[in-house]
Amino acid sequence: MRGATRGVPEDGKERGGIGDAGQHGGGGRARDAGRGRRGERPVRRRFLLAFLAVLAAPLFGQDTQQDKEEKDPDEKASRRFVWKKHPSVRLGKWLRVDFRARYQGDWTIYDPEVKGTPELYNTERKRFAVEGTFLRHIEYEISREFAETDFPWKDVYGNLRYFRSFQVRGGRFRIPFSMDQLTGPTNLDFVERSRIADLLAPNRDTGVMLHGPVGERGGVKYQFGYFFNDGDNAADRNNRRTGENTWAGRVTGRPLEFLMADPWIFDNLTVGAAYNTSQVDEGLFSLRGRTVSAETFFPYFFVNGRRERFGTEFEWLPGPFSLKSEYISVREEREGQGLTGQNLPDLISRGFYVSGTWVPTGQAKAKSLAKGRRVPFISRKAWGAIELATRYEYIRFGSDGGTGRPSRSTRASNVLGNSNRAWTFGVNWYLNQWTKMQANFVHERLEDPFRSPIQGQRNFWSYKFRLQLAL
Secondary structure, X not given: OOOOOOOOOOOOOOEOOOOOOOOOOOOHHHHHHHHHOOOHHHHHHHHHHHHHHHHHHHHHOOOOHHHHHHOOOOXXXXXXXXXXXXXXXXXXXXXXXXXXEEEEEEEEEEEOOOOOOOOOEEEEEEEEEEEEEEOOOEEEEEEEEOOOOOOOEEEEEXXXXXXXXXXXXXXXXXXXXXXXHHEOHHHOOOOOOOHHHHHOOOOEEEEEEEEEEEOOOOOEEEEEEEEEEOOHHHOOOOOOXXXXXXXXXXXXXXXXXXXXXXXXXXXXXXXXXEEEEEEEEEEOOOOOEEOOOOOEEEOOOOEEEEEEEEEEEXXXXXXXXXXXXXXXXXXXXXXXXXXXXXXXXXXXXXXXXXXXXXXXXXXXXXXXXXXXXXXOOOOOOOOOEEEEEEEEEEEEEEEOOOOOOOEOOOOOOOEOOEEEEEEEEEEEEEOOOOEEEEEEEEEEEEOOHHHOOOOOOOEEEEEEEEXXXXX
């Protein structure tokens, strides 16, 4: 949303434009794997075409004389079509239509190879979006994925912005929960979101939300909404939505702005908290644990009752550095799910991550990279921006106590838990504001080797490479 000025957008609109190409809706990986089982020649051909696109992208990034004229503040409404960062049609002040597109190619190697994945796992994402304003106070976005995916329609909503501090959004968009989940894919520090954002946060659903900044400085922002279901990430194995009548709220702020006249380098320090609750019907509808390769290490369990989420977040963007962290806890009731119909202790899923980045080429994270203002490839700084990133994360699934010995049964009172710890090391190359390349090296370690994708194997490596072209 335009009201967001730093870090993650607090109104629920993704930073970076058009949707999430990297989300894992249940079953999507299986279909992607089918596309990935191609010969070596098609993979090389796609890589070559993508590389040529990277080389050509900077040529489109240079300002023409027409572009420079359009930047004139005295530009009149007579101009109907402009092309700056992307094509745009404008009819006076009452209509603006921006056309956005994004191509994303991923290449992944798993070590050891996981069942169902080829040696070189190749996926593609192709997304098109239309967004803009109508009658000055109504904002809208319609985005769709054109590659094979479980949920092709991404953001489809309208936003009434008559009052800056009291905006109303309705349609399909992200439930306001989790800083990492709300960050758009073009602004992610890593190829994959954290495990807690992918598995515990709800993602998109259909509903209505009140949101906006509080006060003149907008140091505090709020989001409160009602949604029909509990989001795409909570869908079952058949991609049916679980959870009904979902209520969600999120508040973020920059506390040092109120405590210090001059926050100095702490000006970009943001903290926040979020809560989410929904009603889940009886069945195998619990949240499940999956590795980076989307293989299950904690299966669905029988649940019935309330599902509650609680999360906290921290973000600090001083100069060329960033430090981020989140904690999420989920509680799922199991009313009447015992073998004799008794209530069972709640399922508990929780986790956290801590990540940091550094831009050795000197660009400021908050003022440049986080807003898409990147160094042109053809300039005095001819290599764009380079960013180094690392992240440690932990996620665990289990139950809130229980009687008897721990068991793997889906109706066990005392559930035998399982956890996943992961380190991610990455390099990001921002060639220009349209082109981004990423390389990630991920090491995962599972607690229970008998519920591993490869029985008896605890440790897994993933080598991920991504090319992203965004218009």
